Amino acid sequence: MIILGIETSCDDTGIAVVEASKRGDFNILSNIVSSQIKIHEKYGGIVPNLAAREHVKNIEPCLKESLKQANKTIKDIDAIAVTTGPGLIPSLLIGVHFAKALAYKYKKPIIPINHIEAHILAINKKIKLPAIALIVSGGHTQLILIDKKYKIIGETRDDAAGECFDKIAKLLNLGYPGGPEISKQAEKCKTTKLELPRPMIHQKNYDFSFSGLKTAVLHKVKENKYKTEEIAKESQQAIIDVLIKKTIKAKEQYKAKTVILAGGVAANKELRKQFQEKTNVLIPDFKLCTDNGAMIAIAAFSKKPKNLHKIKADANLRIK
Numbered sequence: 001m002i003i004l005g006i007e008t009s010c011d012d013t014g015i016a017v018v019e020a021s022k023r024g025d026f027n028i029l030s031n032i033v034s035s036q037i038k039i040h041e042k043y044g045g046i047v048p049n050l051a052a053r054e055h056v057k058n059i060e061p062c063l064k065e066s067l068k069q070a071n072k073t074i075k076d077i078d079a080i081a082v083t084t085g086p087g088l089i090p091s092l093l094i095g096v097h098f099a100k101a102l103a104y105k106y107k108k109p110i111i112p113i114n115h116i117e118a119h120i121l122a123i124n125k126k127i128k129l130p131a132i133a134l135i136v137s138g139g140h141t142q143l144i145l146i147d148k149k150y151k152i153i154g155e156t157r158d159d160a161a162g163e164c165f166d167k168i169a170k171l172l173n174l175g176y177p178g179g180p181e182i183s184k185q186a187e188k189c190k191t192t193k194l195e196l197p198r199p200m201i202h203q204k205n206y207d208f209s210f211s212g213l214k215t216a217v218l219h220k221v222k223e224n225k226y227k228t229e230e231i232a233k234e235s236q237q238a239i240i241d242v243l244i245k246k247t248i249k250a251k252e253q254y255k256a257k258t259v260i261l262a263g264g265v266a267a268n269k270e271l272r273k274q275f276q277e278k279t280n281v282l283i284p285d286f287k288l289c290t291d292n293g294a295m296i297a298i299a300a301f302s303k304k305p306k307n308l309h310k311i312k313a314d315a316n317l318r319i320k
């Protein structure tokens with residue numbers, strides 16, 4: 001079965017062609033991602049209407065390139081998978097309308113995909129249940145219990161982990177997206193005496209809060225006592241400590257057989273390393289952590305198509 005995956009929930013236009021036989025046995029024939037970093041960089045974050053405009057520009061060339069690299073034509077595609085949410089509505093609408101137009105014109109089944117579920121399934125492995133998944137991206141930070149259904153057991157009360165990386169990078173005059181920049185700076189720092197808070201680390205619940213950390217960094221920047229690399233290292237460590245502590249606690253409480261780390265922030269080398277030191281954890285390949293079309297196609301496997309007219313973009317779609 002050959003699935004076309006379309007992702008436009010945020011600022012990346014992603015289109016992929018994936019061949020699948022059974023879960024965990026996927027062959028990614030192409031995975032084109034057109035990044036809008038250059039456009040949003042000067043604003044230090046994503047501007048939704050600009051993102052939508054860029055998706056409109058990029059989506060057709062991405063489709064062409066994706067089919068070309070996969071050595072397929074649209075006729076070879078068995079189903080079209082598209083992100084319907086959660087995400088920025090102007091961005092989501094472009095992908096959803098494009099997918100519906102393709103499905104209508106070429107008479108292909110269409111499968112709506114939840115972006116968060118796609119991040120999880122990007123691990124491309126069989127999941128032993130119950131499982132705990134930590135999703136850390138620019139828009140979300142959620143701890144999800146996976147059993148017969150998905151259940152969100154905790155989430156951020158303010159900023160997402162990726163958003164925190166992005167905002168701290170901005171305070172430090174580093175580029176956008178902030179995660180990779182902070183990570184590079186942190187690598188340069190051997191030790192630091194700087195201590196930043198680990199928000200909510202000792203609370204009994206599985207919720208997170210990252211906006212206080214950002215404010216603490218702002219004060220440290222103003223003090224002018226610490227090097228950029230020191231602030232980068234300690235903020236990265238503060239985020240890592242909270243994420244790992246809460247995930248391990250959830251793993252123990254729910255007796256999880258699998259722990260999954262996914263989403264754009266899962267591309268962070270130090271987070272991956274420290275997670276692996278603490279527990280057995282499944283993490284997608286680097287390229288499948290940040291937004292892409294292949295994870296959307298992979299998530300569509302074994303899901304049923306839906307009536308074209310019932311497919312709608314939903315900015316606040318919850319995982320079920």
Ligand code: KG4
Nearest residue numbers: 137138139162177179264265267268290291
């Ligand atoms: O999943 P994703 O591509 O988009 C959303 O669904 O939001 O995640 C993007 C986020 C950004 O906030 C970016 O700074 C973060 O992932 N990110 C990283 C790294 N690479 C991307 N954060 C920390 N370390 C990284 N290496």
Ligand code: ZN
Nearest residue numbers: 137263264291
């Ligand atoms: Zn994402």
